[in-house]
Amino acid sequence: xxxxxxxxxxxxxxPTHMWIAGQKVSIGSRQTIECRxxxxxxxxxxxxxxxxxxxxxxxxxxxAALKGPWADLLPxxxxxxxxxxxxxxxxxxxxxxxxxxxxxxxxxxxxxxxxQRAADYFMYYAGxxxxxxxxxxxLGPNKVAYTEKVPVGVTGHIxxxxxxxxxxxxxxxxxxxxxxxxxxxxxxxxxxxxxMLIELLEEVGVPVGVVNxxxxxxxxxxxxxxxxxxxxxxxxxxxVATGKKIMHAAADHLASVxxxxxxxxxxxxxxxxxxxxxxxxxxxxxxxxxxxxxxxGTRLIVEKAIHNELVDRLAEKSEAMQxxxxxxxxxxxxxxxxxxxxxxxxxxxxxxxxxxxxxxxxNPARVASNQGGYYxxxxxxxxxxxxxxxxxxxxxxxxxxxxxxxxxxEAIEVANNTxxxxxxxxxxxDITAAMRFAKSVEAGQVYINGYHSSGDTVPFGGFRDSGIGxxxxxxxxxxxxxxxxxTITL
Ligand code: NAP
Ligand code: MG
Numbered sequence: 112x113x114x115x116x117x118x119x120x121x122x123x124x125x126p127t128h129m130w131i132a133g134q135k136v137s138i139g140s141r142q143t144i145e146c147r148x149x150x151x152x153x154x155x156x157x158x159x160x161x162x163x164x165x166x167x168x169x170x171x172x173x174x175a176a177l178k179g180p181w182a183d184l185l186p187x188x189x190x191x192x193x194x195x196x197x198x199x200x201x202x203x204x205x206x207x208x209x210x211x212x213x214x215x216x217x218x219x220x221x222x223x224x225x226x227q228r229a230a231d232y233f234m235y236y237a238g239x240x241x242x243x244x245x246x247x248x249x250l251g252p253n254k255v256a257y258t259e260k261v262p263v264g265v266t267g268h269i270x271x272x273x274x275x276x277x278x279x280x281x282x283x284x285x286x287x288x289x290x291x292x293x294x295x296x297x298x299x300x301x302x303x304x305x306x307m308l309i310e311l312l313e314e315v316g317v318p319v320g321v322v323n324x325x326x327x328x329x330x331x332x333x334x335x336x337x338x339x340x341x342x343x344x345x346x347x348x349x350x351v352a353t354g355k356k357i358m359h360a361a362a363d364h365l366a367s368v369x370x371x372x373x374x375x376x377x378x379x380x381x382x383x384x385x386x387x388x389x390x391x392x393x394x395x396x397x398x399x400x401x402x403x404x405x406x407x408g409t410r411l412i413v414e415k416a417i418h419n420e421l422v423d424r425l426a427e428k429s430e431a432m433q434x435x436x437x438x439x440x441x442x443x444x445x446x447x448x449x450x451x452x453x454x455x456x457x458x459x460x461x462x463x464x465x466x467x468x469x470x471x472x473x474n475p476a477r478v479a480s481n482q483g484g485y486y487x488x489x490x491x492x493x494x495x496x497x498x499x500x501x502x503x504x505x506x507x508x509x510x511x512x513x514x515x516x517x518x519x520x521e522a523i524e525v526a527n528n529t530x531x532x533x534x535x536x537x538x539x540x541d542i543t544a545a546m547r548f549a550k551s552v553e554a555g556q557v558y559i560n561g562y563h564s565s566g567d568t569v570p571f572g573g574f575r576d577s578g579i580g581x582x583x584x585x586x587x588x589x590x591x592x593x594x595x596x597x598t599i600t601l
Contacts, residue, residue, distance in 0.1 A: 112439040126306035133319030149216035150436035152483030161327035166335040169323040173292040176320035190240035195315040197233030212437035229277035236288035260592035262290035264343035272298035282346040289591035340364040369580035374533030377526035378408035384538035396562035402509035406534035426470040429489035452485040455508030532574030536562040
């Protein structure tokens with residue numbers, strides 16, 4: 112394994128600043144945020160906690176940049192810049208992956224995939240820049256009507272800590288493709304790669320001020336960004352509670368929002384499922400990123416005929432999982448912070464108090480080589496009532512809630528029995544049952560016989576409390592343009 116010291120040497124200097132108007136803005140007299148390695152608790156870097164004034168400065172710079180050289184670029188030139196950004200990020204993927212692993216704890220192999228995905232967003236949307244066409248509308252012989260797409264203006268991006276870099280680029284790549292400018296507020300826990308990225312964008316030729324990053328606390332910098340009257344669209348990924356605050360703030364100046372919020376996503380395993388295929392898929396769906404993915408398959412709804420056999424298999428495989436520091440490429444890394452670890456411990460302890468049966472796990476995990484890290488055991492909580500807290504609330508940790516059911520109809524009813532509606536999966540050989548499920552489940556994405564199999568070009572977002580709007584794919588462009596309709600009387 113690469114040691115933390117070796118990784119830090121390979122990375123070189125970590126950011127200790129934010130980035131506004133092409134300038135490093137360092138701590139000065141500001142408060143600070145501490146950026147720690149969740150695998151060891153080690154302090155990696157200290158950055159400025161941006162103030163309301165810093166946000167106002169960044170927004171004014173981004174507003175001015177809307178009228179600068181950025182606006183004069185031909186669509187193909189803007190597309191080329193995005194493509195170059197993707198290429199540059201791919202070329203530096205190994206270095207960025209080390210940063211993502213140290214900052215967020217994820218296994219290095221997963222960090223590489225998410226950095227490559229971050230780069231792919233630029234390349235995907237690069238190809239769209241010169242294809243953002245309008246329409247013409249027939250109004251008879253004496254009139255001509257057409258529509259054109261124009262940028263919405265300054266866009267704000269408030270980003271969570273679970274997949275830090277690719278959550279930034281899945282927002283700013285389509286925003287830039289549509290000709291907007293951006294101010295990014297990364298999560299206080301994981302700001303490093305976002306700051307590095309903005310420097311990289313300017314190195315490949317994106318004009319100064321088109322993208323700015325204000326590091327800091329959500330309650331101050333994030334709130335100020337959502338409230339700023341010159342921010343015309345806010346893209347947010349995170350918790351439901353914060354999403355509501357952002358929508359309230361946006362309402363005051365009638366900005367639009369894209370909200371990608373939490374989930375308690377059902378994963379149905381019908382009696383006829385191929386368990387050799389389903390078992391690793393169930394484990395990946397819930398344990399990937401230590402369960403800290405909004406769309407994790409956390410409610411396992413199982414037909415009774417296979418319930419015991421499947422739980423035995425899951426417990427055996429869970430107990431065999433290697434847990435460790437992300438740099439050692441384990442099966443599962445740490446949680447993001449001690450705060451998140453305590454949240455997960457709280458869920459487990461309350462469940463024990465209610466007499467819930469854990470087929471495995473349920474406790475913080477000891478990793479001898481990294482005792483300062485925030486590790487939790489892969490956990491299978493069995494025989495969960497569909498209304499129990501473990502079937503209703505987002506844990507955001509490696510905890511699977513198993514709910515046995517008697518029939519497909521009951522499985523579908525239980526699947527829809529939450530306030531969320533982000534993702535849903537099913538394993539079955541029965542195409543009719545799979546399609547009945549796909550048509551009746553209230554979820555933004557449905558996975559049949561392969562959870563999380565859609566990649567980064569398929570639209571992604573939630574029904575109900577899981578959010579508003581779509582990111583990724585062509586649908587991910589919709590939020591970033593206004594339509595101007597022009598009617599000419601001849
Ligand atoms: P959060 O509060 O929703 O944070 C997400 C982002 O919003 C961060 O950048 C945060 O800044 C910022 N923020 C916080 N308060 C804000 C405000 N009033 N106005 C504007 N921005 C604000 O999430 P969290 O507290 O880190 O995690 C709590 C729970 O959220 C998790 O346990 C999980 O259930 C859920 N979550 C969901 C996702 C997802 O992918 N949907 C991702 C992360 C978390 P700070 O970093 O400074 O707080
Ligand atoms: Mg960190």
